[in-house]
Amino acid sequence: MSIDVQSLEKVYDNLSFAIDKLPEEKRSLFLTKLVLLLSNEIKDGEKICSLINEALVFEA
Amino acid sequence: MHTPVTVPRKSLYHEYTVYPHTFPSDPAQSNGIVTIVGGGPIGLVASLILAKHGIKNIVLLSEQQVSEGSRGLVYTRRSMEILKVAGVADRIMEKALSWTSGNSFYNGERVFRMDTPVDAQDSYPPLNNLQQNYLETYLVEEAAKQPLIELRWGNHLTSFSQDDNEVTLVVDTPEGEYAYKTPWLIAADGARSGVRQSMGLGMEGNSYEGRFVIVDIRIDLPLPTERLAYFSPDWNPGNTILLHKEPDNIWRFDYQLPAHVSNEEALDLQNITNSVNAQLKMMGYEDKQWELDWYSVYSARALTLPDYVHKRILFAGDSAHMLPIFGVRGANTGFQDVMDLCWKLVANIKGWGSSYLLNSYTNDRVGAAMEIIDEAGKSTRFMAPPTDGFRLLRDATLSLSLKHEFVRPLFHWRTSRAHVYRSSPVNSIGDDNQDMMPDLENGAPVPNLHLSGKQYLYDELALDFNIIYFGNEASLPDSLQNEVNELRTQGVPVKVVVLSSENTVTAGADKTFKVDAQLLQNRYGASQGQVYLVRPDHHICGRWKQYVPGSLENAFQKFIKKSA
Numbered sequence: 001m002s003i004d005v006q007s008l009e010k011v012y013d014n015l016s017f018a019i020d021k022l023p024e025e026k027r028s029l030f031l032t033k034l035v036l037l038l039s040n041e042i043k044d045g046e047k048i049c050s051l052i053n054e055a056l057v058f059e060a
Numbered sequence: 061m062h063t064p065v066t067v068p069r070k071s072l073y074h075e076y077t078v079y080p081h082t083f084p085s086d087p088a089q090s091n092g093i094v095t096i097v098g099g100g101p102i103g104l105v106a107s108l109i110l111a112k113h114g115i116k117n118i119v120l121l122s123e124q125q126v127s128e129g130s131r132g133l134v135y136t137r138r139s140m141e142i143l144k145v146a147g148v149a150d151r152i153m154e155k156a157l158s159w160t161s162g163n164s165f166y167n168g169e170r171v172f173r174m175d176t177p178v179d180a181q182d183s184y185p186p187l188n189n190l191q192q193n194y195l196e197t198y199l200v201e202e203a204a205k206q207p208l209i210e211l212r213w214g215n216h217l218t219s220f221s222q223d224d225n226e227v228t229l230v231v232d233t234p235e236g237e238y239a240y241k242t243p244w245l246i247a248a249d250g251a252r253s254g255v256r257q258s259m260g261l262g263m264e265g266n267s268y269e270g271r272f273v274i275v276d277i278r279i280d281l282p283l284p285t286e287r288l289a290y291f292s293p294d295w296n297p298g299n300t301i302l303l304h305k306e307p308d309n310i311w312r313f314d315y316q317l318p319a320h321v322s323n324e325e326a327l328d329l330q331n332i333t334n335s336v337n338a339q340l341k342m343m344g345y346e347d348k349q350w351e352l353d354w355y356s357v358y359s360a361r362a363l364t365l366p367d368y369v370h371k372r373i374l375f376a377g378d379s380a381h382m383l384p385i386f387g388v389r390g391a392n393t394g395f396q397d398v399m400d401l402c403w404k405l406v407a408n409i410k411g412w413g414s415s416y417l418l419n420s421y422t423n424d425r426v427g428a429a430m431e432i433i434d435e436a437g438k439s440t441r442f443m444a445p446p447t448d449g450f451r452l453l454r455d456a457t458l459s460l461s462l463k464h465e466f467v468r469p470l471f472h473w474r475t476s477r478a479h480v481y482r483s484s485p486v487n488s489i490g491d492d493n494q495d496m497m498p499d500l501e502n503g504a505p506v507p508n509l510h511l512s513g514k515q516y517l518y519d520e521l522a523l524d525f526n527i528i529y530f531g532n533e534a535s536l537p538d539s540l541q542n543e544v545n546e547l548r549t550q551g552v553p554v555k556v557v558v559l560s561s562e563n564t565v566t567a568g569a570d571k572t573f574k575v576d577a578q579l580l581q582n583r584y585g586a587s588q589g590q591v592y593l594v595r596p597d598h599h600i601c602g603r604w605k606q607y608v609p610g611s612l613e614n615a616f617q618k619f620i621k622k623s624a
Binding site for chain 1: 452453457459460466467
């Protein structure tokens with residue numbers, strides 16, 4: 001089951017606002033911290049590593 | 061002509077002795093004697109252990125005094141156990157500062173503290189600080205007492221060649237050159253090993269970008285002996301600073317260099333002074349007076365030779381591998397090298413050990429170095445991140461560590477410890493290893509045991525193979541005694557030590573110690589009739605739930621030379 005659209009939109013907006021609020025040089029650090037925090041919630045190393053690989057895929 | 065410096069080195073705390081150089085009047089008299097090139101801690105410990113085994117040896121020391129500065133500093137419990145065998149542990153412990161706790165600081169807060177457990181059954185604390193010049197002096201003075209050891213000061217190995225039986229050495233001294241032939245050459249000549257380089261041997265592993273300045277100062281700081289690590293302080297953003305307390309009010313400052321700073325700039329006296337002052341200010345000690353003792357620059361490397369046995373030349377210590385300081389893996393690894401090497405070499409010299417046994421030195425110790433390289437990589441990627449990605453993750457971890465407990469274990473500092481020779485060629489096959497207590501698997505060091513007063517099990521094991529038999533019978537099984545006698549007739553130094561919850565004497569055993577039944581159970585999972593076979597370096601190489609006739613013969617046949 002996927003995340004419901006309402007929640008996803010909330011994350012979408014909040015993450016955008018957060019990135020915009022930060023100076024360029026802090027953005028990567030912020031996203032990295034976020035991944036570590038989410039990892040601690042998900043508690044499944046395999047799952048997170050497969051998501052990392054999925055995010056690495058870019059359109060041609 | 062080799063002309064070492066004969067002016068004593070400067071030090072605020074250690075009085076250097078300049079030893080007279082050696083020139084043998086009849087070099088041919090040295091033929092046939094085992095030779096160690098390099099008189100640092102590893103070479104000297106090798107020399108002392110060989111002497112304890114009854115093997116005469118010569119140590120070639122290029123300089124005429126012990127090394128400059130504190131250098132190697134932290135000695136682990138395992139190293140102390142080995143230094144006990146070498147005969148210098150008591151002297152070290154009189155002077156050394158022992159500690160158990162490490163602290164990590166970020167943004168003015170202590171974000172992680174780690175306490176190394178202390179076990180009452182062990183003979184030494186987990187970590188002990190002593191400057192290398194003191195350690196070397198103790199080793200030199202102990203070696204001077206041993207009639208089997210000849211220290212040759214001011215003797216520099218300039219060239220050598222080997223065949224299947226011996227190594228021909230050309231040695232330069234302040235009185236000129238001489239040559240002789242040694243059956244075995246132990247190359248303990250350090251990270252820049254001349255022996256390794258002239259043989260053109262390449263090392264495998266990683267070099268990291270991280271460079272550190274090591275500075276020793278004399279200062280009176282009201283702090284206990286603990287490891288202090290400061291991450292990314294304002295005065296050195298993005299980099300790491302490590303502090304260690306040394307005897308005689310000396311403190312070691314290790315600080316990482318920003319990538320753009322050259323070694324020359326780093327070692328500029330004004331820059332060093334500014335760095336030390338900045339660190340002291342951050343700690344609230346800007347008013348303290350201090351004096352500079354010694355400084356050096358260091359780069360983190362994790363490399364090993366793929367093979368430590370090259371016919372008649374054997375590598376040990378930094379000549380065999382270069383390992384990062386994080387986790388105190390330099391000398392502490394080298395001591396374990398020679399503890400493993402010496403008994404195997406002696407077995408070969410005395411004729412009972414096969415070449416399979418001597419070659420197992422490479423398997424056991426290169427295996428250890430590989431494991432250390434892997435672990436050190438984990439420490440290094442946090443202490444001195446090698447890439448943008450690792451830096452980002454490290455910085456994210458630092459930032460989260462102020463509030464989030466779950467990232468703090470990433471600060472965990474993996475220290476050097478006794479390697480487990482899990483896949484050693486020496487380990488028994490077909491014993492009960494798989495079905496017994498996992499902590500005491502084949503290859504692991506047998507746990508030490510406090511017997512009484514200052515007496516520990518390791519002292520009783522000495523440098524023999526030991527069969528540790530757990531039982532309350534009045535006498536050993538006849539077949540066990542027969543097997544032991546058979547091994548002895550083949551020249552194998554072996555004895556039987558019984559750990560019993562009831563007896564102090566067991567007929568047929570060399571020694572019996574009465575030990576609390578619960579302690580035996582907890583520490584060795586001991587059940588009646590259980591047997592552990594322990595190598596001369598304290599590592600287990602075979603174990604049986606119950607002694608079965610033929611077990612020992614089966615275990616030893618892999619590596620002893622069949623008598624004709």
